Amino acid sequence: MFDHQRRSLTIGSLCLSILLIGYSLPAYSTEKGSIRVATVLFPPYVTLNSNQEVSGQAVDKAKQLFKRINLTPIFIPLPWKRAIQSVENQEADVILPIFRTATRDRLFRFTTRPFMELDVVVFKVKGKQLSSVDGTLSFLKGLRISRIRDVSTSTEFDKMVADGEITIMHADSIPQQMNQLLQGRVDLAVGISGTHLPFSGEGKPEIIPIPISTRSAFIATSFSAQHAGLFEQIESALLSMEQQVQGE
Known part of the structure; x- marks a missing residue:
């Protein structure tokens, strides 16, 4: 009985070793x-x-x-x-x-x-009016902005977030981010140029011509x-x- 158990254990160990070897192959x-x-x-x-x-x-x-x-x-x-x-x-x-x-x-x-190399830009809903867009990021102060989770945009933008000048709503995907924008849950969205194109049309996202950075x-x-x-x-x-x- 013990010999049978030892044989079974040996066979089982051999099979496991083979599996592990196969798993570790590049x-x-x-x-x-x-x-x-x-x-x-x-x-x-x-x-x-x-x-x-x-x-x-x-x-x-x-x-x-x-x-x-x-x-x-x-x-x-x-x-x-x-x-x-x-x-x-x-x-x-x-x-x-x-x-x-x-x-x-x-x-x-x-x-x-x-x-x-990809440009980071600001999106707004087509037709939405913004005040004091002067070529800097100061117009973002006090606004709610959607950003993809765990993605940095620029040093200046990140500092504004850290200082509490911008309220960030995170998104886990581009469709989720664009939905946040189109549903009015945020004022603007920050993302990669071109990613808004599948959502383009009347009342859809468009780019504000102020590049934030290049990623x-x-x-x-x-x-x-x-x-x-x-x-x-x-x-x-x-x-x-x-x-x-x-x-x-």
Whole structure:
């Protein structure tokens, strides 16, 4: 009976070891010629076309980048938290575009060069009248403003928030943010230029022509991922694309 138990335990331990070995294998392999890219629907940068295929400005740029290192990107559109988890669990190899925050710096390895530069702007409901828009952010004082949670906008704006000059209502997604604006729950919204376009039309969001700042978006992967030089290749491709733009 004890011998049978020992044999069962040995077989069970062997099976568990095999499972653990399989689980720890890197998700990325140059032999596959592809790379799994987690992303979030973020029109017009990441969206779905009429064929329900992932497309958009960020997708086009990512395709150009990975072509330079002979990889075919497989885009995986997910809700934000699930996209983050997919990289942490190595169900995806990288995530893009992603903004850096202090919290995310502890979770991910970011490219040193930005993947994209995006303008941060102020949105208002079309037709809404504002007083004293003088080219500075002083017109924001005393207003209720929607902002995506955990996303910094600019040093000046963040200081106004810290000083209590602006009341912030957080949103967890762009649709939620735009709904807050359109329903009159806030006076204005702060976000990335272009993200209002799917909501455009009569009485819909429009940009106030006063840019707040420019935000750098990056490519990131998990610290625990074993990518055999992948990030070095991505960095090289980003540099090459940057030099090409500068030379045009």
